[in-house]
Amino acid sequence: MSKKMDDLQQWIQDYDVPEAPENRMEKLISMGQSYMEGPEFNKNSLRNVFLSQLQYLPFSFWTVQVGFLMAVIAAVCLLGHFKVQLYYPLTVLAITIPFIVLLGVRQISKSNTYGMWEIEQSSRCQLVKLVACRMMIVGLFDLFFVTGILVLMSYYYQQPIIGMILYGIVPLNISCASYLVTITKGEKSEESYHLIACMVCLMIAFSFILRQQILFEVSMIWMWAVFYVSSIIFLGKAIQKYLKYEKMIGELTWNLQ
Numbered sequence: 491m492s493k494k495m496d497d498l499q500q501w502i503q504d505y506d507v508p509e510a511p512e513n514r515m516e517k518l519i520s521m522g523q524s525y526m527e528g529p530e531f532n533k534n535s536l537r538n539v540f541l542s543q544l545q546y547l548p549f550s551f552w553t554v555q556v557g558f559l560m561a562v563i564a565a566v567c568l569l570g571h572f573k574v575q576l577y578y579p580l581t582v583l584a585i586t587i588p589f590i591v592l593l594g595v596r597q598i599s600k601s602n603t604y605g606m607w608e609i610e611q612s613s614r615c616q617l618v619k620l621v622a623c624r625m626m627i628v629g630l631f632d633l634f635f636v637t638g639i640l641v642l643m644s645y646y647y648q649q650p651i652i653g654m655i656l657y658g659i660v661p662l663n664i665s666c667a668s669y670l671v672t673i674t675k676g677e678k679s680e681e682s683y684h685l686i687a688c689m690v691c692l693m694i695a696f697s698f699i700l701r702q703q704i705l706f707e708v709s710m711i712w713m714w715a716v717f718y719v720s721s722i723i724f725l726g727k728a729i730q731k732y733l734k735y736e737k738m739i740g741e742l743t744w745n746l747q
Contacts, residue, residue, distance in 0.1 A: 566583070570645075583643075587661050587692075588696070591632060598621060598624045617736055657706070671728050
């Protein structure tokens with residue numbers, strides 16, 4: 491028996507594993523990628539993933555979001571009751587938007603920030619799909635947040651709802667896109683500092699721009715419509731680039747780049 495074991499060990503030591511042909515390796519990689527992108531790998535429905543990512547967001551996040559929502563609503567109601575000029579409540583909303591959006595962006599990017607991307611990437615759902623669901627959840631809440639306040643302002647100031655929505659959604663789109671671009675451009679170790687600096691710059695810019703009363707004249711609605719379309723395009727490109735960035739995190743790390 492020992493002789494057979496010795497022979498087996500000697501055979502293992504002497505045996506040379508032949509190199510796999512390059513075309514077979516490429517075919518295997520291609521088959522793996524096709525499987526991961528196909529329905530067999532992604533059996534979880536969008537509804538189940540959406541609900542699971544709702545649980546991913548902590549209670550403290552929702553508490554802060556709702557707290558700021560109530561505070562801004564109270565400020566808008568107070569300003570509207572005293573009939574102050576329109577640009578004052580709009581300025582309050584505009585400088586609040588970058589902070590609220592920043593809270594959501596930090597939740598979306600937690601996988602990379604805390605080094606958990608590899609665990610999530612190895613789950614049944616691809617990391618990009620999980621991140622996209624988080625973006626949808628946070629984005630819908632922020633949209634509800636801003637739209638609700640704008641409807642309230644429209645009631646107090648007797649302004650057309652379309653114009654009010656343009657005044658608020660443009661800063662929201664620009665804030666979301668700016669943060670996503672900042673994450674993809676900066677280093678992980680300095681990400682927090684870059685995002686805070688971006689928030690401060692957005693607050694200052696929005697505060698200055700919304701103090702220009704000429705922007706709220708009826709004749710300027712067409713310009714706000716142009717701003718809105720431009721911000722949508724900017725946001726769409728930023729989302730596409732950010733999802734590609736999330737997808738490439740693992741590939742760059744595994745390739746030691």
